[in-house]
Amino acid sequence: MGFEELGLIIAGLVVGSVVGATGVGGGALMTPILIMGFGVKPALAVGTDLLYAAITKAFGVWLHRTRGTVNWRIVGLLAAGSLPACLATLYAIEQMGENGLKFSVITKTLAVMIIITGSFTLFRALIQKAATHEEQPVVSWMHGRAREPLVVLLGAVVGVTVTLSSVGAGAIVATLLLVLYPRLPTVSIVGTDIAYAIPLALVAGLGHAGSGNVDWHMLGFMLCGSLPGMFLGTKFGFLVPEKVLRCTLGGMLVFIGILLLNK
Secondary structure: OOHHHHHHHHHHHHHHHHHHHHOOOHHHHHHHHHHHHHOOOHHHHHHHHHHHHHHHHHHHHHHHHOOOOOOHHHHHHHHHHHHHHHHHHHHHHHHHOOOHHHHHHHHHHHHHHHHHHHHHHHOHHHHHHHOEEOOEEHHHHOOHHHHHHHHHHHHHHHHHHHHHHOOOOOHHHHHHHHHHOOOOOHHHHHHHHHHHHHHHHHHHHHHHHHOOOOOHHHHHHHHHHHHHHHHHHHHHHHHOOHHHHHHHHHHHHHHHHHHHHOO
């Protein structure tokens, strides 16, 4: 095993731990690591990371399922919007062919989504606080199923961004779910968000694989680190104060996004 393979295992371990602890950072961390750290082409990095995320988060959902922290109705609503949007985006990517436009669209979308993800991670508490006033949510006028079309629309938007960049199904969805469902426990938001990302990442990843944009050798080494990392993050993430964890992660993501945008 060479230094590159060892690096992939370590990267998988770190990213898996972060995802397990916060539900954030899968594509936002791993894809730029592959591009800037290992010199992987953007389309290949996105495709490989999508399958990596699907498998890693499937393990995370199994851990959350044992705690009953997944709201499957919300998962279904998000998937109803994201999967059709994912398939349409895969078709659009295929039509671009192998040219500069495809490279530019994927790279720019990735950079912008990383910055947005970092910002949502940094200001999640403020967004959640602004969505409530004296324990009365801003969305209180939406009762029961009245808010469900918004959840489907959220899934559709994220379906496009995740298929293009592998980023968006973490902090963005989790934060907006906190706004739409302010009384849903945070641990359930994390579990639901991780569960929703699996079918989206799997379909998008297989679509990229069909275009030859998955490195299976690289994927195997990433998973060797990510699965134990996910376990460690889920079990022991609570030992690090949430505010410290999110501020560190959010600031790092904004910095990475700016670097990638200027690359």
